[in-house]
Amino acid sequence: MKNTIADRVYDFLKKYPPFDIIKKEDLITIAENVIIAYLEKGKVLFKNDDNRHEHFYIVKEGGVVLKKNELADAEIIDICDEGDVFGLRPLITNDSYMMTAIAEEEALVYGIPIEVFKPILAKEQNVGLFLIESFTSKTKNPFTKKYSDDLYQNTEALNVGEKDFQELQVIRYTKDPFCIDKDDLVIKAATRMSENKVGSLIVVDDDNLPIGILTDKDFRHKIVTGMFSTKVPVSQIMSFPVETFKKTLTVTEAQLAMVKNKTGHLVITEDGTDQTKAIGILTEHDVVISQGNSASGLMKAIRRSRSSKELRKIRQQITQLLKGYIFQNIPLTIITQIIHELNEALTIRVIEIALDRMPEKPPVQFAWLSLGSHGRKEQLLVTDQDNALVFEDVPEDKYEEVKKYFLILATKVNILLNKVGYEFCPADMMARNPKWCQSLTEWKTQFSHWIHHVDNEDILYSSIFFDFNRTYGNKEIVKELSDSIFSATEYNPLFFTLMGRSALQNPSPLGFFRQFLVEQDGEHKDMFDIKARALMPLIDGARILILSHKIKSVNNTAERYERLAELEPANKDFYLSCSYAVKALIKFRTKHGLLYHSTGRYIVLKELTKEERLKLKRCFKTISELQELIKIRFKVAQFL
Incomplete structure (x- = not known):
């Protein structure tokens, strides 16, 4: 029943x-x-x-x-x-x-x-x-x-192992390969290869199943030497048995198969065996080309590039590489390291191209600073630009001339980055803006003002610069600037209190009844802002906490929480949970952005599965606890 x-x-x-x-x-x-x-x-x-x-x-x-x-x-x-x-x-x-x-x-x-x-x-x-x-x-x-x-x-x-990321990249192969019957004569095979300008043919039996392969090498060793006549069946000179594989074959697997079987050709079949028809062929040349889509291959391509057009194509390939990593569940720590290095190399190459196009070399030492997600080494998807430039102090009578040079250079860099795929910053927080292109002394003065004469806008600006990363140029200038900034924050409890208040300004991700709080109007109405409501509270919290410990060498948010776990053993478990939440949210945003060809910032909730909703809510649990910690530690309540 x-x-x-x-x-x-x-x-x-x-x-x-x-x-x-x-x-x-x-x-x-x-x-x-x-x-x-x-x-x-x-x-x-x-x-x-x-x-x-x-x-x-x-x-x-x-x-x-x-x-x-x-x-x-x-x-x-x-x-x-x-x-x-x-x-x-x-x-x-x-x-x-x-x-x-x-x-x-x-x-x-x-x-x-x-x-x-x-x-x-x-x-x-x-x-x-x-x-x-x-x-x-x-x-x-x-x-x-x-x-x-x-x-x-x-x-x-x-335990999740840190797999070889290149091994997980599926290799591209030549589809619809040319085949020839095992009983056809060698002369016919030579003619077909010549007409179609190919270096190999798959030999098939009466059932059209692959049984061997005929290559240029077979002709050189067996026909040109006179060992066989051109009028014998191809089955007499073909290489066999044929090595067959599935279409999901990866780059590293292909390399190993070729070495192991001492062959330069692999046959791709419907199910990976020689009992189904051939659907493609893979050569050593294909393997070399496929390596161009690996991290090392893209790095080499960046260094060889000569124009923004070439770099734009590479930027698109980096996105494809990222997509492969994300959907193969590579640990996010590895993904961010690789993608950051590629983004960094790409930006450096843009700066080098811009310098080559300047009429003369820089008049003094300078450094290019990456801000925002790039500065924190968290930029995976293509977003807008956030950058600045600092140059060496010069005599007053030379200042205008020197600054003009660097503004022209910065404008070229910003335009080239835009052509590569990075949108201009809507708030114009870019090095081409005179406010973000200054001498070392000017930057020191600017930071001193932001830190000692604090208002909401100043807190925003100073917060952004606590996350900067030197991408190009003189290290000593950046070190001196960094030392000056951190020195200005010492013995300044009011600054940390106001910074704490700023960190609590981001809206809560969940309402009283545990529902997601969505945008109420505008272009993104009824969508969930994962950046403002989930990531920024964690980013802002990590920044103020790490600064309170006078740590200036760690910019990445997850790494900041991991360092905090070492500095505050009593809160170790909580900080590690924050680190995990940051990684999970960044990965979620990246995955969503790749799926919908966007920045991944705004999430359509109805398209989430129950499991995705549950995972997001678990990450949100740490946010309320973190904000409560900041409120108490930095005595923020009196300013709320």
């Missing part, structure tokens, strides 16, 4: 992570053993310190609030709505509950039996990883490895 209730449970569970990746037969077993609990508003499902249940839970309808205890004013840890999993402690640890679950409204929840579920964890590791992340996002340290140890004995399997 059909179990109607189990069918309904199954249909519900399969829509939500991690149940959506569990095999059908296993999910049916779970559905058949689920318990169903109806909770009136205010009903307690379990309390802090209660003995563990035999189930963990998922919300079917309504909402469940997770609090420190039953008291009305107890701290709210999380609010779970439809599809949210909670009460995972019995599955992952052996101790009592550390929070209280109360129905925020009438709610229906499914209890997933732990004994039925545990065997599935042994088979589906991704299920366990999702549940660990879900569980730990409701603890003090959302990203500790401790719970991986509790759930899995073999934790080594959970």
